[in-house]
Amino acid sequence: MTAAALEGTLHRRLLLILHRGLVEIRNLALAKENTSRIADLSDTLELLPSLMDQWEDGHMDLVRRLLADYQTKHPDATFDYLSILDATDGVFERVYGKW
Numbered sequence: 001m002t003a004a005a006l007e008g009t010l011h012r013r014l015l016l017i018l019h020r021g022l023v024e025i026r027n028l029a030l031a032k033e034n035t036s037r038i039a040d041l042s043d044t045l046e047l048l049p050s051l052m053d054q055w056e057d058g059h060m061d062l063v064r065r066l067l068a069d070y071q072t073k074h075p076d077a078t079f080d081y082l083s084i085l086d087a088t089d090g091v092f093e094r095v096y097g098k099w
Contacts, residue, residue: 006055008089014052016099017067020079021045027078037074044070 006014021041028034028041044066051059067081087095 006052009087009092010060011052012096012099013084013087013092014048014063016096017081017084018045018048020081020084024078040070040073041077 021044025038025041028038047066048063051063064082064085067085071077071080071082084092
């Protein structure tokens with residue numbers, strides 16, 4: 001399955017997660033703090049593009065586990081990545097619109 005085959009808003013949700021993650025990394029770097037958190041978030045996000053490009057059924061569980069591990073380790077994360085991932089198409093459209 002390719003990225004074009006990602007169902008509903010899933011492709012956009014994953015892109016938003018990447019975007020929000022990069023924003024969080026930038027803000028942490030500008031604050032010159034939490035270098036281990038920067039590394040953890042980078043490690044979490046680095047697999048997303050290749051997973052999206054070659055999407056398979058088990059990838060959703062892998063992405064969810066990666067994000068959950070990060071959010072468990074860093075409960076003060078700027079964004080709730082799991083809520084973006086798990087949003088229904090309708091909720092995503094209402095909350096994020098054309099993002």
